[in-house]
Amino acid sequence: MEQKQYKRTTVTAALPYANGGVHIGHLAGVYVPADIFARYLRLKKEDVVFIGGSDEHGVPITIRARKEGVTPQDVVDRFHSMIKKSFEDFGISFDIYSRTTSPTHHDMASNFFKKLYDDGKLLEKETEQYYDEEAHQFLADRYITGECPHCHNEGAYGDQCEKCGRDLSPTELLHPRSTISGSQPVMKKTKNWYLPLDKYQDWLKEWILEGHKEWRPNVYGQCKSWLDLDLQPRAMTRDLDWGIPVPVKEAEGKVLYVWFDAPIGYISNTKELLPDSWEKWWKDPETRLVHFIGKDNIVFHCIVFPVMLKAHGGYVMPENVPSNEFLNLEDDKISTSKNWAVWLHEYLVDFPGKQDVLRYVLTANAPETKDNNFTWKDFQERNNNELVAVYGNFVNRALQLTKKYFDGKVPTCGELNDVDKLALDELKDVKEKVESLLDTYKFRDAQKEAMMLARIGNKYIAECEPWKVWKTDPKRVETILYISLQLVANLAIAFEPFLPFSSAKLRNMLNMPQVNWNELGNTEILKPGHQLGEPELLFEKIEDEAIEYQLKKLSDTKKANEAEAYKAKEIKPVIDFADFEKLDLRVGHILACEKVKKANKLLKFTIDDGSGKPRTIVSGIAKFYEPEELVGKDVVFIANLAPRQLMGIESQGMILSAENFDGDLSVLSLLKEVKPGSQVG
Numbered sequence: 001m002e003q004k005q006y007k008r009t010t011v012t013a014a015l016p017y018a019n020g021g022v023h024i025g026h027l028a029g030v031y032v033p034a035d036i037f038a039r040y041l042r043l044k045k046e047d048v049v050f051i052g053g054s055d056e057h058g059v060p061i062t063i064r065a066r067k068e069g070v071t072p073q074d075v076v077d078r079f080h081s082m083i084k085k086s087f088e089d090f091g092i093s094f095d096i097y098s099r100t101t102s103p104t105h106h107d108m109a110s111n112f113f114k115k116l117y118d119d120g121k122l123l124e125k126e127t128e129q130y131y132d133e134e135a136h137q138f139l140a141d142r143y144i145t146g147e148c149p150h151c152h153n154e155g156a157y158g159d160q161c162e163k164c165g166r167d168l169s170p171t172e173l174l175h176p177r178s179t180i181s182g183s184q185p186v187m188k189k190t191k192n193w194y195l196p197l198d199k200y201q202d203w204l205k206e207w208i209l210e211g212h213k214e215w216r217p218n219v220y221g222q223c224k225s226w227l228d229l230d231l232q233p234r235a236m237t238r239d240l241d242w243g244i245p246v247p248v249k250e251a252e253g254k255v256l257y258v259w260f261d262a263p264i265g266y267i268s269n270t271k272e273l274l275p276d277s278w279e280k281w282w283k284d285p286e287t288r289l290v291h292f293i294g295k296d297n298i299v300f301h302c303i304v305f306p307v308m309l310k311a312h313g314g315y316v317m318p319e320n321v322p323s324n325e326f327l328n329l330e331d332d333k334i335s336t337s338k339n340w341a342v343w344l345h346e347y348l349v350d351f352p353g354k355q356d357v358l359r360y361v362l363t364a365n366a367p368e369t370k371d372n373n374f375t376w377k378d379f380q381e382r383n384n385n386e387l388v389a390v391y392g393n394f395v396n397r398a399l400q401l402t403k404k405y406f407d408g409k410v411p412t413c414g415e416l417n418d419v420d421k422l423a424l425d426e427l428k429d430v431k432e433k434v435e436s437l438l439d440t441y442k443f444r445d446a447q448k449e450a451m452m453l454a455r456i457g458n459k460y461i462a463e464c465e466p467w468k469v470w471k472t473d474p475k476r477v478e479t480i481l482y483i484s485l486q487l488v489a490n491l492a493i494a495f496e497p498f499l500p501f502s503s504a505k506l507r508n509m510l511n512m513p514q515v516n517w518n519e520l521g522n523t524e525i526l527k528p529g530h531q532l533g534e535p536e537l538l539f540e541k542i543e544d545e546a547i548e549y550q551l552k553k554l555s556d557t558k559k560a561n562e563a564e565a566y567k568a569k570e571i572k573p574v575i576d577f578a579d580f581e582k583l584d585l586r587v588g589h590i591l592a593c594e595k596v597k598k599a600n601k602l603l604k605f606t607i608d609d610g611s612g613k614p615r616t617i618v619s620g621i622a623k624f625y626e627p628e629e630l631v632g633k634d635v636v637f638i639a640n641l642a643p644r645q646l647m648g649i650e651s652q653g654m655i656l657s658a659e660n661f662d663g664d665l666s667v668l669s670l671l672k673e674v675k676p677g678s679q680v681g
């Protein structure tokens with residue numbers, strides 16, 4: 001398909017929700033690829049704006065504020081600053097990072113809605129919804145809890161039961177309660193305004209399914225499954241007080257739906273950045289609009305927002321929506337509420353100055369076509385085996401040898417032999433390769449291609465062995481290092497969109513202040529006689545201890561979550577005292593204890609049960625105790641349990657122990673000394 005030529009590009013990255021920090025999933029899914037793309041276009045001297053901002057409306061923010069006893073504004077102020085700082089720290093090069101509570105945005109979103117309303121593009125619908133008569137407000141889904149009709153979990157929400165995972169509607173809940181006042185809500189009529197997505201279904205099918213077959217399969221596929229079903233009108237207003245007031249007289253006490261207002265934020269933030277020229281970035285058909293998002297945002301960016309833009313009129317449609325799938329962490333879904341994440345602000349404390357290592361790993365392992373997994377082991381290996389051993393090593397060899405033999409001055413290039421020619425040939429088409437991958441949003445492969453330069457370099461220098469040749473043919477070494485240095489200069493350029501901090505550092509070492517993307521592939525970037533700067537290490541090895549520390553942090557989080565989620569099992573049905581009396585519980589003194597051979601779970605106990613004859617009990621607790629720990633202790637055991645054969649040993653009873661929520665085990669012991677054989681009851 002012929003590529004359309006555009007005059008300029010508007011790049012947007014999903015507006016992060018301002019009720020938490022930024023984690024690696026956000027970076028990998030959205031912000032690193034968006035940043036690579038924006039940097040790449042800037043390097044090519046194309047016209048580009050890169051738009052970001054915080055999404056600051058919606059129910060979770062009001063719930064959080066209520067819980068903390070602060071205002072929603074306090075919540076969003078806190079997280080907006082935190083998010084903004086993380087993006088700056090990691091070099092996410094937004095031209096503007098604003099927020100949806102800004103006055104510009106309130107006006108923009110409000111006017112946008114007003115136009116749709118005035119033009120008759122919205123449906124007015126009356127429905128019945130839960131209302132809290134004590135708090136005098138309608139209750140959004142998350143403000144209602146009750147019993148799940150399916151699994152009878154008592155803490156199900158109006159939109160979902162977190163225990164059985166089913167989607168619910170508020171009216172399905174048994175015994176609904178308002179989470180605000182605790183009172184029982186009543187049904188009350190309310191009016192809201194709907195976007196009739198159904199009326200745009202044919203247009204959407206044409207535009208996406210016919211017109212954008214080049215979109216990523218995951219994006220195209222999700223759109224197709226939406227468009228294969230009948231789209232329904234979707235409410236664009238809510239009965240809430242935190243948000244942008246609906247600019248219609250009869251809508252008092254209502255605000256715009258957060259997914260109506262948030263994407264308009266891209267437009268508002270462009271206006272904030274360019275008050276006089278923002279329109280061309282959104283309305284000129286020669287503008288290419290590209291949305292970077294994660295997969296849970298696809299429907300909003302490919303269906304809802306385009307319908308809003310279409311209904312409004314005058315706006316361009318997105319040219320592409322290169323959405324990623326999800327990144328998991330050590331095989332579990334990343335979750336803000338469960339603190340299962342690597343937070344950027346914490347990463348920087350543990351790995352100061354290593355922003356690029358994370359950027360590199362997240363791109364190398366980006367969830368471009370399917371969900372992917374971040375592991376600390378992989379992080380360490382990619383750093384040590386790729387950044388240090390391939391990229392850093394090559395740069396260091398080339399610069400150190402130039403310093404040693406030529407005082408850090410670029411030598412002259414002599415006659416080329418076949419090895420030289422091959423290396424230079426391999427370098428020449430890197431620009432075309434990287435560009436064609438970046439142009440089609442294949443960031444993983446593009447970065448791999450950039451890394452090829454360092455692989456070529458290592459191979460070249462290992463084959464030429466300048467440290468050996470120096471003794472016999474110093475002239476030849478000039479050529480070898482000349483070529484190596486050109487490869488290094490190319491690396492600095494090729495990695496500029498991916499690893500901006502390292503490229504800056506490397507350019508500094510090369511004394512090459514300017515980046516000129518067009519020189520990528522050029523074999524004469526550094527001129528003979530050019531004085532290089534001081535060589536330093538570009539990357540450093542990450543030791544096992546640093547990785548173990550991170551894994552420990554995660555396992556502590558997991559334990560804390562389990563402890564928090566722990567609920568005692570239900571009590572068994574009532575029994576008679578006579579039933580209890582059948583059980584003969586006794587105190588036993590452990591005389592000896594040993595591991596059972598060939599059975600890694602079992603311990604064999606020899607117990608004084610007061611009868612004068614030692615008793616043998618086999619117990620499956622070897623994982624929790626060393627045999628020596630238990631010798632000499634008094635324990636409680638069931639004395640009249642039918643004997644059992646375990647690994648050829650007859651076990652005459654059972655030692656009592658308690659199982660902790662995390663699977664750990666504690667043998668029951670006594671607070672005072674009592675004689676072996678004493679009855680327990």
Ligand SMILES: Nc1ncnc2c1ncn2[C@@H]1O[C@H](COP(=O)(O)OP(=O)(O)OP(=O)(O)O)[C@@H](O)[C@H]1O
Binds near residue numbers: 017020292328
């Ligand atoms: N683990 C992940 N992998 C890839 N993309 C992600 C991941 N988590 C969030 N995103 C994307 O990051 C963008 C901003 O996320 P948003 O602030 O809405 O948080 P979220 O999806 O609620 O995440 P969380 O629940 O972890 O806070 C969205 O486009 C979302 O799809």
Ligand SMILES: [Zn+2]
Binds near residue numbers: 161
């Ligand atoms: Zn349930």
